[in-house]
Amino acid sequence: MKQSSRRNFIGQSALAGIGALITLPNLGALAASNNMTNTSNFSPITTGFDQQPLPYVYSALEPSIDTLTMDIHYNKHAAAYSKNLKEAALAEGVDTSKPLEDVLYKISKYSVKMRNNGGGHYNHEMFWKLLSADTTTQPSAKLLAAINTGFGSMDEMKKQFNTAATTRFGSGWAWLIITNDKKLAIISTPNQDNPLMDIAEVKGFPLIGLDVWEHAYYLKYQNRRADYIASFWKILNWNTVNTRFESI
Numbered sequence: 001m002k003q004s005s006r007r008n009f010i011g012q013s014a015l016a017g018i019g020a021l022i023t024l025p026n027l028g029a030l031a032a033s034n035n036m037t038n039t040s041n042f043s044p045i046t047t048g049f050d051q052q053p054l055p056y057v058y059s060a061l062e063p064s065i066d067t068l069t070m071d072i073h074y075n076k077h078a079a080a081y082s083k084n085l086k087e088a089a090l091a092e093g094v095d096t097s098k099p100l101e102d103v104l105y106k107i108s109k110y111s112v113k114m115r116n117n118g119g120g121h122y123n124h125e126m127f128w129k130l131l132s133a134d135t136t137t138q139p140s141a142k143l144l145a146a147i148n149t150g151f152g153s154m155d156e157m158k159k160q161f162n163t164a165a166t167t168r169f170g171s172g173w174a175w176l177i178i179t180n181d182k183k184l185a186i187i188s189t190p191n192q193d194n195p196l197m198d199i200a201e202v203k204g205f206p207l208i209g210l211d212v213w214e215h216a217y218y219l220k221y222q223n224r225r226a227d228y229i230a231s232f233w234k235i236l237n238w239n240t241v242n243t244r245f246e247s248i
């Protein structure tokens, strides 16, 4: 009996080893300069203060999102939010071993630097995970039912989302959220604000967020924000949306 348990154990370890080998090349190529510590305290839907590795290579989302935009967006824009957030956290006595969400829920008590960079870091960490080269992911039956109840149809939800994303003046984000009374809603926020923040006009938990800052699309799409938004739906990772929905 003991021998058989040991064999099982060895079998599982070998499998785990293979898993690690398969995922390493991806992560290795992406992680290069990223701080990978501080991840274990957080579930898939909570957020630490360090930038996590992209879950794909920079070219993975071509042609919807071009390689150069992905590289600059991740390594320059998003990296700066994380760096500046950690500076603000140090200056304002925030415990960075706790989830960033704790700060966002009461962001009105902190500096503008914390608001801009805490929001910026949270939004981008979520955004990368919401994208995928796998264009076959689908909303779960439960999520689809909620969307049909909330909006009448998937098309109508997308239409409202597209309007929110297109009409957000200047820089900001469009969101599909679950409000505190458990209803789905489409909103948009300015700058790097998000619906977790106590200063948000409509508060809730984000299921889908789309970055409509020009830095997210200008190199490829220039002024054609609507085309960028249309491409977003092709690379949306519904598995991530499902996970976020299930977590509520």
Ligand code: MN
Binding pocket: 073, 077, 124, 211, 213, 215, 216
């Ligand atoms: Mn951005």
